[in-house]
Amino acid sequence: MKPQIAIIADDLTGAGDSAVQFVRCGWETQLYVGGSEDAFALGDMQAEVVSVNSNSRAMSPQAAAEAVAREMQTFRKHDVRHVFKKVDSTLRGAFAAEIEAARSQWHENAIAVVCPAYPDTGRTVEQGVLLVNGVPVTETSAGTDPVTPVTESSVPALLDCKLISPQYDDTPASLAEKIGESGSIVVVDARSDADLKRLAQAIVLLGERALPVGAGGLAMAMAAAWAGSHISGEIVLAVVTSQHSATRAQVAALQKQGATVLTPEPEALADDSVWQQWQRDQLAGQTLVQGSNSVLVVLAPVAQQPGLSSAVVALRLGQFALEVVRTGQVRGLIATGGDGAEQVMSALQATGIRLIDEVSGGVPLGTLIGGEYAGMPIVTKAGGFGAENVLIQAAETLRERKFK
Known part of the structure; x- marks a missing residue:
């Protein structure tokens, strides 16, 4: 069985908490301790969704980018249709470098759609700022992390890209149109699971060029949206x-x-x-x-x-x-x-x-x-x-x- 969806995380626990969202939506899912080359080399892949660990959380930006690029190249070689780039929900690690590496290796006109919100764990993105239980992430323990301290709470500032703050009356179609006009990387606000669900549906409308980037919250929404797109009947x-x-x-x-x-x-x-x-x-x-x-x-x-x-x-x-x-x-x-x-x-x-x-x-x-x-x-x-x-x-x- 060829996998249809790949999850690339920067550590093992992240690979797991995103993968389990796909299991809950009925996808046959396998989690591998190592990277994609090891996963395919083992010859026991019987999954629609494969989650791997680039082990790049503590790497320098250049090394992390190279690690993510290798994973993307392997999955492209094996004709994976969709990739979900898992990032830390508190922005730790080589955040910007990994996202650009994944985007540049995906499609020529790829759009990285970034939203690390995870409302179930108190993470929201409001006016581009990542909040943890209402507090900017740099004012939490992530700001003093001994290995990868977070120095910026504004996700668009970290990525030097545009922000979309969806309006109440935005539909998935109108949101997809806004995303498509916002450049190669775009950050989207989300305060609730309903916001993430609408965003995931917009990403599906954008097609395979869209590269969703986020944490467990967006993974859960993408698992459902991609599942829905495979079901016949309305x-x-x-x-x-x-x-x-x-x-x-x-x-x-x-x-x-x-x-x-x-x-x-x-x-x-x-x-x-x-x-x-x-x-x-x-x-x-x-x-x-x-x-x-x-x-x-x-x-x-x-x-x-x-x-x-x-x-x-x-x-x-x-x-x-x-x-x-x-x-x-x-x-x-x-x-x-x-x-x-x-x-x-x-x-x-x-x-x-x-x-x-x-x-x-x-x-x-x-x-x-x-x-x-x-x-x-x-x-x-x-x-x-x-x-x-x-x-x-x-x-x-x-x-x-x-x-x-």
């Missing part, structure tokens, strides 16, 4: 048969995030000819074409109809799920309510689920076994279970994880 389809108030609140939260919710009338569900026409109307309309990252929820009605059992409702919604999947637009499924989950799997002729992980406690994630749609990702959830945002988390997982 729609996450949720089938909800549960009448539990917890599930209804979860659907409402998902709808507030922009999901489309379809609730067929009981009269349509009770009559076969009316039901068939309802399905045709939905499939012929624009409901299923909401663009990238859309979520479609098919929700059982609360109202009752004489002679309409919950089993028939689940059967109908399972049938409609199959018709939606047949459009080729579905990238993953969510099934809430045991009867609905069973009918969705029956309609798709799936015989089981290969379990992979949990979206959250008690909400399993897997891929379908058997049938024409074997391998399609699916999340199942009991009706009265989970926090209010659990369906939002499930949809994000299906969009941002790589599946076999």
Whole structure:
């Protein structure tokens, strides 16, 4: 197996904390103690993502640049599609020299997109200044590091490059346009995981010429963004048969995030000819074409109809799920309510689920076994279970994880 993505870190722990972000997003990942030449020479590489250590943290700028250049040359020789350059989240080491060496070896028109923010550990980049829990990095212990003391908190000043401070209304596309017009190295502010997610999506839009440079925060966002770019289909389809108030609140939260919710009338569900026409109307309309990252929820009605059992409702919604999947637009499924989950799997002729992980406690994630749609990702959830945002988390997982 040829690796698609390479991570080049300046020390072993950095190589590890970035690599694990890709594991969490479903990438087959291997971490090597040494460099890329050693990794390929061992002949046991069975990974989509390879993380290596240039061991250059304490080197002089020239030596560090040469070490990083060697790693980049090896990965270019082996046709790696993407490189993530891991740097220290407190700017230690030969920061500028390593970034320029990586950029110059990547592509002729490469852009190094730099953001060492890692909000989960208190690192943010605001107006170009790296803050650690709100304090400029030079005023922390990194400023007095005995081996590689940090003397500058402004990342653009360190790199002599432009800064982009994204605006609230910036989209990944508009941010990508700004980055593309800002020179060969650009620093981008980020205060939150949402900022990093938007930046990662912009980097994907820039294509292979973009070289993301950062710490574990950007690594996590890139792992999800690159995974999402490998998934076919645009729609996450949720089938909800549960009448539990917890599930209804979860659907409402998902709808507030922009999901489309379809609730067929009981009269349509009770009559076969009316039901068939309802399905045709939905499939012929624009409901299923909401663009990238859309979520479609098919929700059982609360109202009752004489002679309409919950089993028939689940059967109908399972049938409609199959018709939606047949459009080729579905990238993953969510099934809430045991009867609905069973009918969705029956309609798709799936015989089981290969379990992979949990979206959250008690909400399993897997891929379908058997049938024409074997391998399609699916999340199942009991009706009265989970926090209010659990369906939002499930949809994000299906969009941002790589599946076999």
